[in-house]
Amino acid sequence: MDxxxxxxxxxIDHLTKGYENxxxxxxxxxxxxxAVMHYPDKEVLMTTDMLMEGVHFDLTYIDMQHLGxxxxxxxxxxxxxxxxxxxxxxxxxxxxxxxxxEDLDEFYRGLRMACDKFGVDIVGGDTTSSLxxxxxxxxxxxxxxxxxxxxxxxAKETDLICVTGDLGAAYMGLQLLEREKAVYYGQVEDIRxxxxxxKAQGDDQKLAALNKDLQEMRNFQPDFxxxxxxxxxxxxxxxxxxxxxxxxxxxxxxxxxxxxSDGLSSELMxxxxxxxxxxxxxxxxxxxxxxxxxxxxxxNMNLTTCAMNGGEDYELxxxxxxxxxxxxxxxxxxxxxGYITKESLGKFLITRDGQEFELKAQHRMTSFSTLSSxxxxxxxxxxxxxxxxxxxxxxxxxxxxx
Numbered sequence: 001m002d003x004x005x006x007x008x009x010x011x012i013d014h015l016t017k018g019y020e021n022x023x024x025x026x027x028x029x030x031x032x033x034x035a036v037m038h039y040p041d042k043e044v045l046m047t048t049d050m051l052m053e054g055v056h057f058d059l060t061y062i063d064m065q066h067l068g069x070x071x072x073x074x075x076x077x078x079x080x081x082x083x084x085x086x087x088x089x090x091x092x093x094x095x096x097x098x099x100x101x102e103d104l105d106e107f108y109r110g111l112r113m114a115c116d117k118f119g120v121d122i123v124g125g126d127t128t129s130s131l132x133x134x135x136x137x138x139x140x141x142x143x144x145x146x147x148x149x150x151x152x153x154x155a156k157e158t159d160l161i162c163v164t165g166d167l168g169a170a171y172m173g174l175q176l177l178e179r180e181k182a183v184y185y186g187q188v189e190d191i192r193x194x195x196x197x198x199k200a201q202g203d204d205q206k207l208a209a210l211n212k213d214l215q216e217m218r219n220f221q222p223d224f225x226x227x228x229x230x231x232x233x234x235x236x237x238x239x240x241x242x243x244x245x246x247x248x249x250x251x252x253x254x255x256x257x258x259x260x261s262d263g264l265s266s267e268l269m270x271x272x273x274x275x276x277x278x279x280x281x282x283x284x285x286x287x288x289x290x291x292x293x294x295x296x297x298x299x300n301m302n303l304t305t306c307a308m309n310g311g312e313d314y315e316l317x318x319x320x321x322x323x324x325x326x327x328x329x330x331x332x333x334x335x336x337x338g339y340i341t342k343e344s345l346g347k348f349l350i351t352r353d354g355q356e357f358e359l360k361a362q363h364r365m366t367s368f369s370t371l372s373s374x375x376x377x378x379x380x381x382x383x384x385x386x387x388x389x390x391x392x393x394x395x396x397x398x399x400x401x402x
Contacts, residue, residue: 035123047078053133068110079142094130155275171310173234257318281338
């Protein structure tokens with residue numbers, strides 16, 4: 001269905017129909033000029049992200065449902081990274097004429113899956129038109145007691161450095177998708193060149209056969225057997241609310257914390273710079289999944305570099321007092337990877353053979369701005385055909401919410 005048939009307010013009614021708020025702090029959600037929220041005894045946390053098609057996501061290989069899910073999760077993750085509890089979300093979308101109501105239904109289905117997992121209310125937003133593609137703005141609002149909020153600036157000398165889960169898998173998933181995207185466009189370009197030659201030669205029979213081949217390319221399906229975990233980490237990240245729950249249950253309050261979006265090295269630099277300290281991180285302690293290691297070898301890439309600088313893991317990086325060592329050791333899904341030092345001692349990675357390498361702040365190894373080739377942006381496709389190769393649907397929810 002064309003969005004124009006519903007109109008702006010009709011679209012909002014359609015997307016929010018039957019939605020019920022879950023939080024007592026949500027006084028009033030969608031339906032008026034403003035949402036109304038009430039936090040009498042807590043501090044209010046707020047985070048926002050602007051996501052642009054061709055810069056932050058590529059519709060060649062992410063469907064609208066996964067896009068909605070991921071867009072919500074990366075904001076929810078920011079609230080958990082401050083040791084808060086996410087409560088509300090505001091979602092604004094700008095979209096071009098190629099998108100249909102059904103596409104937004106899928107986006108909101110993924111969005112609601114993510115929000116329902118952690119009891120987050122969607123309380124408002126806006127929709128407008130776009131001349132260049134899809135743009136998404138999401139603001140997540142959370143709460144925390146003043147004494148519970150964890151900043152980046154609280155790390156102290158001798159604190160233990162910990163990370164959750166494993167690192168580098170999301171980056172390897174991105175590399176897989178990019179490789180298959182390059183294969184797809186390479187094949188399409190080759191067919192189009194042959195079609196141009198056939199047209200120039202007036203060979204209608206060959207032209208018809210090539211046109212059929214081009215149409216069949218829409219069903220292009222890469223073989224990702226055995227690599228599902230890597231794709232899931234890239235397309236369906238999970239905010240680590242389960243770890244926050246474990247920390248609270250164990251009576252552990254981190255001294256500093258961040259979620260890992262730009263890579264472990266970059267986030268460590270942030271914590272050290274804002275806490276005025278140094279660090280030592282041990283390469284042998286960095287948690288890496290077996291599939292990540294296998295894929296890095298296949299791509300002839302340095303595994304440690306992928307884990308340190310790949311980004312988009314959305315795991316938690318945090319520091320705790322050394323006195324919590326025993327408690328941390330008993331926690332599932334948490335690994336101690338190093339410790340905090342005096343600022344004068346610098347920030348170093350200790351390799352397996354004992355060498356020290358200074359940590360460098362880096363952007364993610366592959367920014368999304370490099371992912372959208374001109375061929376992708378020029379592809380004449382409807383939104384429901386936006387993935388130029390089809391991913392088999394993956395089950396949602398790798399980790400359970402607390």
